[in-house]
Amino acid sequence: xxxxxxxxxxxxxxxxxxxxxxxxxxxxxxxxxxxxxxxxxxxxxxxxxxxxxxxxxxxxxxxxxxxxxxxxxxxxxxxxxxxxxxxxxxxxxxxxxxxxxxxxxxxxxxxxxxxxxxxxxxxxxxxxxxxxxxxxxxxxxxxxxxxxxxxxxxxxxxxxxxxxxxxxxxxxxxxxxxxxxxxxxxxxxxxxxxxxxxxxxxxxxxxxxxxxxxxxxxxxxxxxxxxxxxxxx
Numbered sequence: 001x002x003x004x005x006x007x008x009x010x011x012x013x014x015x016x017x018x019x020x021x022x023x024x025x026x027x028x029x030x031x032x033x034x035x036x037x038x039x040x041x042x043x044x045x046x047x048x049x050x051x052x053x054x055x056x057x058x059x060x061x062x063x064x065x066x067x068x069x070x071x072x073x074x075x076x077x078x079x080x081x082x083x084x085x086x087x088x089x090x091x092x093x094x095x096x097x098x099x100x101x102x103x104x105x106x107x108x109x110x111x112x113x114x115x116x117x118x119x120x121x122x123x124x125x126x127x128x129x130x131x132x133x134x135x136x137x138x139x140x141x142x143x144x145x146x147x148x149x150x151x152x153x154x155x156x157x158x159x160x161x162x163x164x165x166x167x168x169x170x171x172x173x174x175x176x177x178x179x180x181x182x183x184x185x186x187x188x189x190x191x192x193x194x195x196x197x198x199x200x201x202x203x204x205x206x207x208x209x210x211x212x213x214x215x216x217x218x219x220x221x222x223x224x225x226x227x228x229x230x231x232x233x
Contacts, residue, residue: 017053018040018044021033021037021040021041022041022044024037025041035060035065035066036053036056036057036059036060037056038066039052039055039056039059039060039066039069040052040053040055040056042090042091042094043055043056043087043090043091045090046086046087046090046091047082047087050082052082054082055080055081055082055083058080058081058082059077059080059083062076062079062080063076065128067127067128068128068221069091070091070092070094070095070098070128071095071128071129071130072130073130074088074089074092077091077092098124099121099124099125110142110143110144112143112214113143118137118179118217119217119224122135122181122217122219122224123219123224126181126182126183126219127183127219127220127221128221129183129185130185131185132182132183132184132185133150133152133182133183134150134151134152134161134180134181134182135148135149135150135151135180135181135182136148136149136151136166136169136170136178136179136180136181137178137179137181138169138170138173138175138177138178139175139176139177139178139179139214140174140175140176140177141176141177143177143214146173146174146175147173147175149169151165151166151169161182161198161202163198163201163202163205164205166178166180166202167202167205167206167209167211170206170211171209171211175211176210176211176212177211177212177213177214178202178206178211178212178213178214179213179214179215179216179217180199180202180213180215180216180217181216181217181218181219182195182216182217182218182219183218183219183220184218184219184220185220186220187220187221187222188220188222189218189219189220189222189223189224189225190218190225191216191218191225191227191230191232195216195218196227196232199213199216199227199232199233203233213233214228214233215227215228215233216228216232216233
């Protein structure tokens with residue numbers, strides 16, 4: 001399908017580039033595309049009359065990576081020249097779809113049998129969020145996912161967590177196990193003293209009620225930390 005022509009009747013200079021990029025995507029797959037090229041493709045539908053290459057490169061320059069670009073708040077996305085509210089919303093839809101795609105495998109089998117899928121999902125959902133959030137995976141007696149909920153959101157370096165509220169919600173769902181997850185927006189997933197104290201308090205309240213805390217995972221841009229692996233649980 002031909003793209004929009006300018007007043008002289010000529011197609012924009014980027015028209016052929018778009019066709020070539022689409023062809024590469026179809027014939028050789030997304031792995032052969034650079035990050036800015038994949039962002040270009042995502043932006044094609046939202047910006048049919050714009051050259052999206054400089055916009056895609058500006059996104060990467062501003063936010064640092066493909067994932068951080070998609071995870072950035074809409075208010076910051078619209079600060080990029082060429083990205084309005086519609087294009088920012090379009091990018092956030094792709095980010096939401098990626099998170100949903102990473103979450104679906106968790107519902108197919110016991111979580112402790114698919115630990116890498118748990119880590120992949122947590123990273124996709126939280127690693128690039130600009131503020132801290134505390135997320136809980138509630139499990140049944142077969143360690144299958146009952147519910148996943150964001151319990152609290154905080155600031156760039158703190159999220160208030162109330163262990164009794166967490167346990168109250170677990171009892172409402174008839175959950176018998178929990179996986180705790182929160183993010184460190186600055187990147188370093190090393191547990192803080194407050195993280196360790198809160199987790200110990202939650203474990204102490206949960207244990208007499210027959211609720212196990214399998215792990216507390218901290219995710220950041222640089223990786224993740226597991227309380228279980230660090231012998232903190």
